[in-house]
Amino acid sequence: MVGAVENKVAIVTGGAMGIGRSVAIKLAEEGAKVVIVDIDADALHKTETDITAHGNIAKGVKADIRDVQEIRRIVDMTVSEFGRIDILVNVAGVMKSLPFLEISVEEWNRVIDVNLRGTFFFIQACAAQMISQIPQEFRNRDRSERSFGKIVNFSSISGRRGRAVQAHYAATKAGVISLTQSAALAFAQYNINVNAVAPSVVLTPMWEKNSQDKSKIFGISADKASVEFIERIPLKRPGTGLDMAEAVLFLCSSKADYITGQTLNVDGGFEMN
Numbered sequence: 486m487v488g489a490v491e492n493k494v495a496i497v498t499g500g501a502m503g504i505g506r507s508v509a510i511k512l513a514e515e516g517a518k519v520v521i522v523d524i525d526a527d528a529l530h531k532t533e534t535d536i537t538a539h540g541n542i543a544k545g546v547k548a549d550i551r552d553v554q555e556i557r558r559i560v561d562m563t564v565s566e567f568g569r570i571d572i573l574v575n576v577a578g579v580m581k582s583l584p585f586l587e588i589s590v591e592e593w594n595r596v597i598d599v600n601l602r603g604t605f606f607f608i609q610a611c612a613a614q615m616i617s618q619i620p621q622e623f624r625n626r627d628r629s630e631r632s633f634g635k636i637v638n639f640s641s642i643s644g645r646r647g648r649a650v651q652a653h654y655a656a657t658k659a660g661v662i663s664l665t666q667s668a669a670l671a672f673a674q675y676n677i678n679v680n681a682v683a684p685s686v687v688l689t690p691m692w693e694k695n696s697q698d699k700s701k702i703f704g705i706s707a708d709k710a711s712v713e714f715i716e717r718i719p720l721k722r723p724g725t726g727l728d729m730a731e732a733v734l735f736l737c738s739s740k741a742d743y744i745t746g747q748t749l750n751v752d753g754g755f756e757m758n
């Protein structure tokens with residue numbers, strides 16, 4: 486059977502753990518050659534070997550996405566190893582719940598640099614590569630029905646409205662929605678689709694840490710903090726990595742060639758705009 490992204494070359498940031506791991510596995514199962522970028526070397530190695538053990542293609546690259554030189558190195562390495570870049574999925578992100586008055590300059594910079602700066606410069610480097618790959622015969626045409634690249638970013642329901650104890654994180658996730666729209670407009674002329682996914686709750690290492698942070702802030706157990714939030718989701722369950730990966734796969738497939746600039750809530754109905 487031919488996969489939905491057969492022979493495409495994909496980069497997935499934050500692909501060692503959590504949602505990014507599910508995305509990397511899904512794209513590889515559907516035929517893509519996947520370069521996984523992550524700062525955590527051990528988790529990265531595990532995800533890479535779990536994928537290749539099933540006969541699928543993955544290469545792990547340890548890097549901090551805050552480093553723009555590293556981003557350029559990864560793009561060059563991907564092109565020299567796999568020939569091209571068709572898909573970029575920006576999943577890497579960091580979050581910390583903290584009262585508004587307690588967010589330090591260092592903490593502000595850390596969250597902005599990973600979630601916004603890393604995402605922006607990965608889009609810039611990969612879009613330039615995707616544009617350079619457009620076959621000559623399509624260069625002077627007004628429009629093609631074919632897509633010449635897919636970019637998917639990770640926002641959050643926290644990007645849809647403010648958060649009293651995650652002001653910096655929420656600002657970055659609202660920023661990702663804006664960046665997605667700007668990139669979609671900038672690259673529409675090249676038929677490169679840029680969209681985002683906004684999850685509510687997925688039980689990953691990030692969610693676990695977040696529940697612990699909230700437990701400290703609100704003086705309740707981490708379990709209670711998590712359960713209370715999940716109760717507010719209309720579908721009454723957390724999302725799974727697979728829920729996120731299926732949405733990403735759709736947005737990266739030819740079925741989504743006419744979708745761009747959108748942020749898709751994959752959140753059990755938490756937000757409805």
Ligand SMILES: NC(=O)c1ccc[n+]([C@@H]2O[C@H](COP(=O)([O-])OP(=O)(O)OC[C@H]3O[C@@H](n4cnc5c(N)ncnc54)[C@H](O)[C@@H]3O)[C@@H](O)[C@H]2O)c1
Binds near residue numbers: 502640688690
């Ligand atoms: N889990 C949720 O409930 C939830 C909800 C809404 C949005 N999101 C978003 O989804 C994305 C994935 O979240 P997750 O829950 O899987 O997080 P996670 O913390 O479980 O995994 C994030 C991955 O990114 C990597 N990473 C972090 N900083 C990095 C850096 N500087 N350079 C390279 N890699 C780095 C981590 O090592 C890790 O493998 C994030 O952007 C997050 O904001 C998650």
